[in-house]
Amino acid sequence: MEKRAINPWKWQDERSYVQAVEVKNPNGTLYVSGQTAISAEGASSDEDMESQLKLAIKNLEQVISGAGYECSGIVRLNIYTTSTDELWPHFSILQEWIAKNNIKQAATLMEVKSLFETLKVELEATVVR
Numbered sequence: 659m660e661k662r663a664i665n666p667w668k669w670q671d672e673r674s675y676v677q678a679v680e681v682k683n684p685n686g687t688l689y690v691s692g693q694t695a696i697s698a699e700g701a702s703s704d705e706d707m708e709s710q711l712k713l714a715i716k717n718l719e720q721v722i723s724g725a726g727y728e729c730s731g732i733v734r735l736n737i738y739t740t741s742t743d744e745l746w747p748h749f750s751i752l753q754e755w756i757a758k759n760n761i762k763q764a765a766t767l768m769e770v771k772s773l774f775e776t777l778k779v780e781l782e783a784t785v786v787r
Contacts, residue, residue: 659684659786661733663762674753675765679733684786688727692738692780693718694773702775707744708751710778715755718781727785729759734784737767745779 664678665671695703695710696717703710722729737752739745756763763783773780 659731661762661786674756675735676762677764679762679764681733681786686727686787688722688725688731688783688785688787690718690721690783690785692736692782693721694777694780696777702777704776707739707741707778708748711745711748711751714779714781715752718783722783722785725785727787729785730761731785731787732759732761732763732783733786735761735763735765736782737765738770738773738780738782739767740770740773740778742767742769 660680660682662680662682663676664680665676667677670677693714694717695705695713697703697713703713719729722732737745755761
């Protein structure tokens, strides 16, 4: 598989995403449902944004690795939050995770009116290998 990031500008680099990702000759594509701060027992978290973001990332990693893929293969990451104001102070957690895993992804961040039950953030990904 070949991945190529397309960035006509530099400003997106400090925001931890790319403008587009071209993938040639993938061996598989994994479409991951939105992962949130839900426990292994199925209980929705009522903790703060930081705790929920960390658990959503952990759950995303678990689904990806359980399918035999790697986080470095993420080419699309949609981030849904009930409050960008609450997310911003903790956005570095996501940025550090992206850098640690050498992820180069197209991304969309959307503030939504609500998520399931008490959830504040949801991560949806497309992964290739």
